[in-house]
Amino acid sequence: MTTAYAQGNVNYGVIGAGLQGSTHISIASLAPNATLMAVCDLNEETARAAALKHGARHVFTDWHDLLALDEIEAVSIALPDHLHREVTVAALEAGKHVLLEKPMATSVEDAEAMVEAWKTAGTKLMINWSNRWMPPFASTKEKLTSGALGDPLYCYARLNNTTYVPTQMLSWAAQTRLPYWLICHRYDIARWYFGCEAKKITAVSRSVVLKEMGIDTPDFYQVTVEFEGGQVGNFESCWILPESLPYMVDSKFQLVCTKGYVNVDPNPAVHQLATEERYSHEGFLSNNIMGQPVGFVRCAIEHFINCCVTGSEPMITGDDGLQITRALVAMVEAAETGEAVYL
Ligand SMILES: NC(=O)c1ccc[n+]([C@@H]2O[C@H](COP(=O)([O-])OP(=O)(O)OC[C@H]3O[C@@H](n4cnc5c(N)ncnc54)[C@H](O)[C@@H]3O)[C@@H](O)[C@H]2O)c1
Structure with a gap:
């Protein structure tokens, strides 16, 4: 999947230069319609190194x-x-996309x-549920829209x-909590479908x-969501799989429709890498080619940059974010109380 660059330019800053922020920095610096101006991180060395490199x-x-x-x-x-609110509200109040x-x-x-700050500001607010740009999820959406699969009835989604x-x-x-860290990716896909x-x-x-390790967060969640249209989503997620596994992500997605079935299972896709120290399975869906990030995360960030340049609305707005947050918070609450949550 490639992205066409809309003509124009947007002056860009990145706040947070950790694992994910460094990808934003790299992609914004590569986009011909963005100018990376500034990097911010509590860790000055991290911010300075990223700014120098890009x-x-x-x-x-x-x-x-x-x-x-x-x-x-x-x-x-x-x-x-847990630190998104204050800086996002301030950025919107400062008139930034x-x-x-x-x-x-x-x-x-x-x-x-x-959402209130976004509606007042009138600028763009996109939430980066970038998995929509993964080829199997994007093409499934196209098949659903064309009617080739009939109506979606239920899904099973695992992300560990x-x-x-x-x-x-x-x-x-x-x-x-896992609903915020992992399940949200698959919940966004299910809600979109x-x-x-x-x-x-x-x-x-x-x-x-x-x-037992002193980390106060649940090991796993099993969640069932009934949607307004009668569809059902089953979502499961853990982060306690053994580190000896060759790849740190385990994922599966199945969608049953009135006239079709989709099974997204990255496991048969094999790219094994063995050195004398380490054996691993390399990622297929998002990676680097010649030192440059490619794949779904790049597509998602470039989509946002294009929206800033053209003035069009991003695919995933603050309104989507609020609806998804309501569901994720309900998952955590339902697990803590043992009671069903009705939205
Ligand atoms: N879209 C995706 O697929 C995806 C993948 C991974 C992470 N994420 C999300 O990205 C966000 C960041 O995750 P990460 O994995 O990069 O975390 P991280 O811990 O690697 O990076 C966070 C960075 O923020 C910096 N920081 C913390 N407080 C700050 C402050 N007040 N001011 C400036 N800098 C501050 C830290 O020093 C750190 O460098 C999270 O919300 C995470 O869920 C999304």
């Missing part, structure tokens, strides 16, 4: 300073899940505050990580493995 003129450790630069028209925000990393928020109040993610990759795992909102949510979670 040609950004300004380096900040305080995002207020980046937002105070009038020449910056759009920002990516890639801070930990905002590409906010998923999840939008970890509370409905936070998402509502961002190894323990590497909550124990080593993320310093803030205890501040989030079904074309309606969640009506009833039941969920179960358990805390055993990570709790």
